[in-house]
Amino acid sequence: MKFAIERSTDFYIKEDHPFRLLDARIKMGVSAALLLAILASSQPVMPVVVIVVSIAVLLAAGIPARVIMARFVPPLASVLVLVAVQSVLIGETPLHTLSVAGISVTLKCEGVARGMHIGLRVFGAVSILLLLSFLTSAHDIFRALRWCRVSAMWIEIALLMYRYLFVFLEEASAMAAAQRVRLGYTGVRNSLRSMGDLMGAVIVRSMEQGRITHESMTARGCADGIPIAPLPPMTWIARSGLAGAVAGIGLAYVLIEWGIR
């Protein structure tokens, strides 16, 4: 059994890389501005530029190309389905009639154009997320979210979840391997039974670990919760940099949307 995750994106970049050292609030602010610009774009230029620049920055930061491509696979499946749905259901102008096993289906111009635009928007937005997540550690993102006044309880649970995610993943993989060598996955009935047991075992294990973790936290004086180190106030340079970047994105959006027609 191979789990759908092995490691998260923040694993790949070195801790002292300049991109990683950049204030997470700046990276999140720029990402939010870019996401908004892409969602609001009616032209393909903006998403295409963002995709190209994002992939170039990721490659320059030393992220392996196959890892970047692998992260584009899940949205690709959704995009293909959406393009197909849009192409046959939206519009009036026939573009091409397909005949598959005696069934004829007409693709419409408007639908294909709309589907392609949505597809570009998805890849553009995903590439921004990849840029943010590959270049920022989970803890920095959560601290920045706390700075944005996201609930402390939510952040605390998220930090604990993230901390134990890979611990349980390793344990579940070991349990699944043990089940496999004891022929737990021979036949449908056996497989379902083994998987159900595995799910139950991971839950039971989480309960045990929950008790142990709570006792450890109490012993360390953190019974009320994990202390989240607050981020220092943003410097004048950081604030100016963020404002400049957001203004630049806004200007680029205006030029692309109203300038290039």
Add this chain to the structure above:
Amino acid sequence: MKPSKSIHRLIVAVIFCTGATPAAAMHISEGILTAPWAGLWFIAAVPFLYWGIREIKKRSAVAPQFKTYIALMGAAVFIISCMPIPVPVAGTCSHPCGTGLAAILVGPAPTAVLASIALTLQALFLAHGGVTTLGANIFSMGVVGAFSGYAVYVVARRVGVNALVAAFLAGLVSDWMTYASTSFILSSALHGEGSLWRMFLTIVVAFVPTQVPLGILEGILSMGAVRFIYTRIPEIIKGGAR
């Protein structure tokens, strides 16, 4: 124009061709929803998150270990949602939602909070789902999935159904309802000038080859998990839904 069989067949064929990662269909990808729709689903999800956080705070005040317990339970459910399940009809692997099982164990409102965290982690660090579609994904998986699964479990237990059968129904219903609501969210945002109902029907039909067997499998696995937990920690199941 009514949706013809041929259109549905073509879309189903595309699903088969792209079915190597149908788990992605569970989450609406980043960039699919336009800003107004993304904002609308955030607004719809926020009250449930507020309710969930308030309930966790309340229960943590009574039992301080609850917060740690629920966080680790969330991590476990996240791992469960990454377990590959072979889908016999599509011939590919997919993944369970896990929200039905989580709702049985911790209640629906805290499950919405756990789903919101899991979806945030998946969006940020695995590129599954997205940040702008987070509200929509929380609503379909964490709200509709968790509350429907929990409601079915509670009703089934009240009418005297065995806990294992009730867990099966919770897993099945939460999975199917998650996909139905995802289909509705997608069709409401993407129908354009066309009919909402027609788009909804088409997307539902597109999901059917993977989601019908996947829902049944999720039900069976939820039942197996509850059976295992019952043999180890019976009090968590014996006390009803919690």
